[in-house]
Amino acid sequence: MAADDGDPTKFAAIYDTSSPLLSKPSTSSALDSPRRSDPESDPTQFLQISYNFGPRPFKDITFLLLFDLFVFSTFGFGIFSIFHRNTDYGNPSSFTYDLSSSSCVKVSTFESVSNSFWASDPVFEKDLIWTLVVTLVLSAPFCFLLLLLLKHYTKQIVYACLPLFVLFPIFFNLYWFVACTLSSSCSDALPLAYRIFILVFVFLIVGILVWIIVANWHRIELTIQIIGVASDALSENLKLFVVLPFLILGLVVYYAPIVVFLVFARFNGEFVPKEVDGGGGGYFCEWKEDSWVPAYYALAVLTMIWSLAVMVEMQVYVISGAIAQWYFSKDDSLPKKCIRSSLRNAFGQSFGTICLSGILIGVVRVVRAIVDNAREENTQGMVNFVLRCCANALLGAFDYLNKFTINFAAITGESYCTSAKMTYELLRRNLLSAVFVETVSTRILTGIVFVLSAAYAVATWVVLRGVSSLGVDSYLVAILAWLLLTVVLAFFVHVLDNVIDTIYVCYAIDRDKGDVCKQEVHEVYVHLPISRSSRSALIPNALNP
Known part of the structure; x- marks a missing residue:
């Protein structure tokens, strides 16, 4: 259904919150019901939400400058550590304690250095290297083939893989149990009682997996439609699979000098006298790092963590910008240089917003790790319990507000705080969830990756x-090949998940304006439940016209 361009008052209306927007859809459209005005916010500020193709102002410049300060300080002190290093590091025998000066002085010594090498099997190394190289080369066509299959044969792929989600773990569980029982070395190292325990434990996990599939069976059809729409959108932006890996490669190149700086930072110090344990007046020379070295370690590690978070958010921003341009192009022709413009915005006007999002996500991950560690240690006390509850509440609130913030910032070019507020208001007015899109799609895609x-x-x-x-080493090589392919395909799932989120935000913008830019998206996303507890009443014929 096309929007009525001749009636501008239609777009200024607000949907009636008394009738849920995600209820049973009609065959034509669900955009015809009027909306009442919301006294809590000014609806006119949201009427023009769409992809901002024009010039964008710089946002969150403070965090851009702060990130630059961290990076320049890390590189500056790192270069200083190289030129200021002590070349005597690692040679304590070259120094002796001098009683007259009460210090360590260097003496001329001749040392014989013996090198030891790890013995390795050349056949194993050769087969491992070739297997990993072939796997890495084949991973690119695997991703492309999987994308095409999900685009054209989504239902067939999902229903073919669902039984394998259960059969593969059962097969591997029985195989290792029988193989370990028949092998004398394995059976001696792992008694029968332990083998049975592991066997039963894995079967329990498989049982939980079966329960999850059965409990979410009513959402399989909806999930298939969502994956199909996202795959179609991603297939129109295949250059993302060139740009995104280069962002990861750029991070690795960026990390390389920092790692070198961390190594050379250890060489900054001197040998100082230390009294022998037990007294007796004896002294020996011990290496002592300069006082600034631990602080530099902390600075460099924080910079690396922040940079990693920035790179992840950069990928989300680039994906969102490219997909949003595809979504809002009504003539079904993708705008030229959409990925290039998204990259330009990410490294330009919105880089401060990405830096702010990165540092927030980094802090949240660290706090969550601390909370999880405290839970594992079973720290007792009411105060600790209250602190954990407060931390979990704050982390949950952040996840709630941050879910689509970068997606929205990539579309509009707004600052982080404005994007978080506007996204929340946009989804709230349209009775859409700020947390839930369709988690089943992620689980199914993860299962497909595991099966393949x-x-x-x-x-x-x-x-x-x-x-x-x-011989037996072939198992290890196969496991490493499995891990490598899993990592590559998991990256593909990560990209597809971000496509699903971006389309969700674009769909919400359409609903808010009373517009339909992609009819095929509205026909699918209108079935999404409002919350995790809501079950959408799916009609297979409506989903599969």
């Missing part, structure tokens, strides 16, 4: 057993 990578690992093991003489 496990099948590849089995095929790799079969080939290695046929062409190589690795």
